[in-house]
Amino acid sequence: MKLLITGGAGFIGSAVIRHIINNTADNVVNLDKLTYAGNLESLAEVSDSERYAFEQVDICNRTAVDRVLAEHGPDAIMHLAAESHVDRSIDGPAAFIETNIVGTYTLLEAARQYWQSLDGQRRTNFRFHHISTDEVYGDLESSVDLFTETTPYAPSSPYSASKASSDHLARAWQRTYGLPVLVTNCSNNYGPYHFPEKLIPLVILNALEDKPLPVYGKGDQIRDWLYVEDHARALYKVVTEGKPGETYNIGGHNEKQNIEVVQAICDILQDLRPRQTSYRDLITHVKDRPGHDLRYAIDAGKIQRELDWSPEETFETGIRKTVVWYLNHQEWCNRLQDGSYQRERLGVGT
Numbered sequence: 482m483k484l485l486i487t488g489g490a491g492f493i494g495s496a497v498i499r500h501i502i503n504n505t506a507d508n509v510v511n512l513d514k515l516t517y518a519g520n521l522e523s524l525a526e527v528s529d530s531e532r533y534a535f536e537q538v539d540i541c542n543r544t545a546v547d548r549v550l551a552e553h554g555p556d557a558i559m560h561l562a563a564e565s566h567v568d569r570s571i572d573g574p575a576a577f578i579e580t581n582i583v584g585t586y587t588l589l590e591a592a593r594q595y596w597q598s599l600d601g602q603r604r605t606n607f608r609f610h611h612i613s614t615d616e617v618y619g620d621l622e623s624s625v626d627l628f629t630e631t632t633p634y635a636p637s638s639p640y641s642a643s644k645a646s647s648d649h650l651a652r653a654w655q656r657t658y659g660l661p662v663l664v665t666n667c668s669n670n671y672g673p674y675h676f677p678e679k680l681i682p683l684v685i686l687n688a689l690e691d692k693p694l695p696v697y698g699k700g701d702q703i704r705d706w707l708y709v710e711d712h713a714r715a716l717y718k719v720v721t722e723g724k725p726g727e728t729y730n731i732g733g734h735n736e737k738q739n740i741e742v743v744q745a746i747c748d749i750l751q752d753l754r755p756r757q758t759s760y761r762d763l764i765t766h767v768k769d770r771p772g773h774d775l776r777y778a779i780d781a782g783k784i785q786r787e788l789d790w791s792p793e794e795t796f797e798t799g800i801r802k803t804v805v806w807y808l809n810h811q812e813w814c815n816r817l818q819d820g821s822y823q824r825e826r827l828g829v830g831t
């Protein structure tokens with residue numbers, strides 16, 4: 482099988498590619514524009530494989546997407562390319578509308594034309610897997626409710642609204658044109674190769690430099706944390722075994738308040754790299770994000786029942802692995818923080 486993966490140089494996309502190259506016989510084509518969030522160094526362990534190819538392409542560029550589809554002839558598309566950072570979407574929503582909505586539309590149209598050109602079994606077996614977030618469901622009001630696949634959409638941020646739009650487009654292409662679309666909505670991911678603007682890597686790296694650990698408001702926002710390699714396994718299950726037209730929610734059964742996450746990281750660091758006073762002393766409460774949803778939590782029962790997937794990591798095992806990974810990959814972090822991962826690929830000296 483040959484999989485075209487958009488956004489494969491990002492946090493989750495690179496985990497999916499590492500999973501596929503390391504654990505299956507499949508071929509992968511990574512289609513990525515390489516925005517600030519794309520880092521080919523996250524693929525170093527698999528990029529020499531004969532089963533891996535890279536195309537630096539913007540999903541909004543229809544001509545380039547058509548060329549990639551014609552040249553590589555994929556059996557499935559896993560669509561992860563997106564602008565993904567909520568705070569950036571508040572400061573500048575335009576790129577989110579362009580990539581997440583117009584880009585997804587462009588990719589769906591290119592995929593439809595390509596799929597219609599396939600014959601027989603290849604056409605029947607083709608899949609378009611649209612990867613999305615639980616943020617499309619908005620805030621959970623009660624402390625016991627869980628998001629299911631039928632929870633109505635109520636996005637709060639420009640990011641989640643743009644992802645909600647792209648989910649609707651993907652489902653419409655299934656209903657209207659019969660394109661074999663699968664949609665997954667997943668909770669917050671964490672783990673290796675996470676860009677250090679997101680909470681968990683930011684806290685680990687700031688703590689190591691004795692910098693303040695910023696926590697929005699009281700830190701009482703609840704997220705359902707999933708280790709990224711568990712997500713990668715789930716996505717591969719869905720694209721290979723999922724039923725077209727279906728949506729699968731993916732979550733880790735790991736609800737934690739943000740403050741609990743930060744405290745857990747502080748305590749693991751204290752154990753692995755002791756500081757004179759507790760790392761918790763660095764916690765600094767900052768003004769809350771506008772429109773900040775309080776609680777997200779996923780009912781992942783459907784994917785468990787129908788595709789026999791469940792997470793292997795608990796929050797406790799996954800967060801320790803993550804902290805250890807950051808301690809052992811300072812070079813990857815330094816090159817992100819000083820911008821050299823971008824300068825070198827642009828051919829600019831460091």
Ligand code: NAD
Nearest residue numbers: 488490491492493514515516518519539540562563565670
């Ligand atoms: P990321 O920001 O780390 O990576 C996004 C990737 O997409 C980057 O490599 C970037 O270069 C690429 N990209 C951006 N615009 C592009 C364009 N126009 N054309 C081609 N490539 C482009 O994001 P992530 O955290 O890996 O998330 C991947 C997907 O999973 C997103 O669709 C996101 O909405 C979804 N998701 C993320 C989480 C999470 O916790 N990170 C949770 C659930 C769902």
